[in-house]
Amino acid sequence: MYDVWKNALAEIEQQLSPANFSTWFQDTNLISNEDGNIIIGVKNTFYVKQLRNRYLDIITTALKNNDIDVKNIEFEVQTKVKSKVRPREITKNNLTNIGNHIKSIRKSTITPPQNGLNQKYTLDNFVVGSNNNLAVAAARNIIESPGDRYNPFFLYGGPGLGKTHLVQAIGNELLRRDPSLKVFYTPISHFYSDFIDAIQNGKGKEFNRKFQKLDCLIIDDFQFIVNKEKSQEEFFNIFNDLYQLNKQIIVTSDRLPSQIKTVDERLASRLTWAGAFDLQLPKFEDKCAILRAKAELEDKEIEPEAIEYIAENVNTNIRDLEGEFNTILLMSEVRGLTPLQLIENGSVSVNRTSKLRPATPKQIVEKVAKYYNLTTKEMCGKSRVAHIKTARQVAMYILRKETPLSTNKIASEVGVKDHSTVMHGISKIEKDLKLNFILRDQIEEIKEKIYG
Ligand code: ADP
Ligand code: MG
Numbered sequence: 376m377y378d379v380w381k382n383a384l385a386e387i388e389q390q391l392s393p394a395n396f397s398t399w400f401q402d403t404n405l406i407s408n409e410d411g412n413i414i415i416g417v418k419n420t421f422y423v424k425q426l427r428n429r430y431l432d433i434i435t436t437a438l439k440n441n442d443i444d445v446k447n448i449e450f451e452v453q454t455k456v457k458s459k460v461r462p463r464e465i466t467k468n469n470l471t472n473i474g475n476h477i478k479s480i481r482k483s484t485i486t487p488p489q490n491g492l493n494q495k496y497t498l499d500n501f502v503v504g505s506n507n508n509l510a511v512a513a514a515r516n517i518i519e520s521p522g523d524r525y526n527p528f529f530l531y532g533g534p535g536l537g538k539t540h541l542v543q544a545i546g547n548e549l550l551r552r553d554p555s556l557k558v559f560y561t562p563i564s565h566f567y568s569d570f571i572d573a574i575q576n577g578k579g580k581e582f583n584r585k586f587q588k589l590d591c592l593i594i595d596d597f598q599f600i601v602n603k604e605k606s607q608e609e610f611f612n613i614f615n616d617l618y619q620l621n622k623q624i625i626v627t628s629d630r631l632p633s634q635i636k637t638v639d640e641r642l643a644s645r646l647t648w649a650g651a652f653d654l655q656l657p658k659f660e661d662k663c664a665i666l667r668a669k670a671e672l673e674d675k676e677i678e679p680e681a682i683e684y685i686a687e688n689v690n691t692n693i694r695d696l697e698g699e700f701n702t703i704l705l706m707s708e709v710r711g712l713t714p715l716q717l718i719e720n721g722s723v724s725v726n727r728t729s730k731l732r733p734a735t736p737k738q739i740v741e742k743v744a745k746y747y748n749l750t751t752k753e754m755c756g757k758s759r760v761a762h763i764k765t766a767r768q769v770a771m772y773i774l775r776k777e778t779p780l781s782t783n784k785i786a787s788e789v790g791v792k793d794h795s796t797v798m799h800g801i802s803k804i805e806k807d808l809k810l811n812f813i814l815r816d817q818i819e820e821i822k823e824k825i826y827g
Contacts, residue, residue, distance in 0.1 A: 379405060379408075379438070380403075380404060380405035382441045383437035383441050384403075387430075387434065387437045389493055391495065394700075394701035395673070398705055399422065399425060399429075403417050403422075406451060411443065411445050412447050412449075413443070413448045414448075415434070415450050415451070416450075416452075417450050417451070417452060420452055423450040423451075426450055435448060490546070490550075490557075491561050492543055492558065492560050496539070496541075496543035497547055498511075498514070498515075498544045498545075500672060501540055502661070502664050502665045502668045504657055504660065504665070505657075505658055506657040506658065507536075507537060507541070509652055510530055510541060511541070513652050514545050517549075517623060517625070518548050518549060522622050525649050526621070526623055526649055527646055527648065527649055528649065529651045530628075530651075530652050530654065531629065531631060531652070531653050531654075532653045532654030533654075533656070533692060534629065536692050537654050539595055539627065541654070542560070542595065542625050543560060545591075545593070545625060546560050546593050546625075549590075549591055549623075557590045558589070558590060559586075559592055559593065560595065562595045562596050563600050563610075566594065566606075567601065567603070567606050570582060570606050574605075582609075583609070586613045586616075589617065590622055591622065591623040592617055592623070592625070593625040595627050596627060596628065597626050597627060597632070598635055600635065600637055601637060607637075607638070607642065611641070614642070614645065626646055631647065632646045634816070657693060659686055659687065662689065662693075662696055663682050663683060663686045665693060665696060665697075666682045666686060670700075675704055676713070677700075677703075677704065678715040680718075681703065684718050685700055689725060690727060691728065703717060703723055703725075706722065734777065736785075738825065739825055740770050740774075742824050743769055743770040743773060743821055744770070745824075746817070746824060747762065747763075747765075749763060749766055754766050755767065767800065768800035768804050769814075771789055771791075771800040771801050771804070772800070772801050772818070773818065773822070773825070775801050777822075781794070782794035782797040785797045
């Protein structure tokens with residue numbers, strides 16, 4: 376019985392966001408099944424209502440898919456299962472623990488579908504903003520015309536910024552349009568272990584053939600490529616074969632191939648032949664748009680001020696943004712207060728910023744100058760020489776992004792006349808960053824030097 380529920384949960388999980396799954400399905404179990412009359416145990420009455428109203432269909436289907444002839448489903452509060460947390464005392468820490476618990480269950484239960492794709496990732500629920508619009512435009516182009524202009528499609532960016540979501544969405548959409556296509560998604564680490572298994576079982580050729588038949592290969596988290604000559608060579612061969620047949624190749628990574636030490640140079644350069652696209656940290660407006668879209672998709676009520684509060688206070692990534700959003704909504708339902716009321720009465724306080732130690736404006740200016748082999752005086756002087764001017768503008772840009780300084784203050788830090796020069800400088804860099812990968816890498820390196 377336990378296994379049936381475990382399998383059903385694995386299936387349900389495929390259809391929900393991780394946060395929703397962990398919120399609603401943690402601590403559920405199958406108490407009994409008598410001729411299709413199912414009783415599911417839950418923690419308290421609040422969950423009974425939510426599961427019945429919102430997830431009955433999903434649960435029914437998942438059970439049916441596991442060969443249970445469902446006639447009726449009831450939810451029962453299990454008083455015996457001692458819940459560590461009483462609902463009125465739910466804290467963020469508790470929720471995190473619950474999340475981790477679910478993650479560990481999930482690890483042991485998931486049987487991924489054959490093609491590795493998870494249908495919950497779609498383009499419809501991927502919010503387009505200034506942080507990702509170029510990558511999304513390329514993704515749409517690939518969907519219209521796979522194997523064509525953006526091949527290979529190399530997508531990079533920090534954790535939690537939507538890489539997996541976007542590339543899975545491409546795969547799902549390609550299949551939706553043409554179910555006969557062979558699309559395969561795999562994290563690079565699985566690619567390796569499968570390859571090694573195949574070799575050990577004398578099935579190296581079969582492994583290779585399986586990949587050659589694909590129309591679209593999606594490799595996630597390429598940064599974990601290892602320096603095992605043979606497996607890297609195998610990947611390279613498969614890459615070349617597919618490429619020559621004009622099959623679409625999609626690769627994600629947390630950084631550019633040239634910055635991954637273990638990767639063969641030829642492979643690195645080939646991966647970015649068709650350019651490299653990145654996902655950046657969302658700006659305030661992007662974050663608000665993502666939260667509004669989530670509220671709408673999940674049919675949740677949340678005040679615009681509460682959305683702004685969360686957006687303002689989560690500065691790490693979109694995964695954290697979703698996490699805080701779900702926490703507040705859950706607390707709101709449990710406590711019977713609106714999200715804004717919770718924020719205003721101090722019950723929740725969101726603060727997710729990267730754990731970098733703060734740097735002073737002076738340190739930032741010094742590091743930028745040093746990076747470009749200039750003295751602070753040179754960089755912050757009046758010179759109009761191109762590379763000095765660029766360095767000065769980079770300093771303005773980093774000061775703007777990394778400190779709370781006003782543009783007037785930034786002007787005086789970098790020795791320019793007024794705030795309009797600063798605004799011009801910042802927007803120049805922002806514009807250049809869209810296409811100039813070298814500049815983008817430089818800024819990343821400078822930041823590493825500032826905080827490293
Ligand atoms: P990565 O693979 O870059 O670490 P994910 O693709 O796993 O990041 O994204 C983390 C979470 O944020 C996922 O739940 C994803 O659905 C969500 N997410 C990321 N970007 C967006 C977006 N633009 N719109 C909506 N949800 C997003
Ligand atoms: Mg990912």
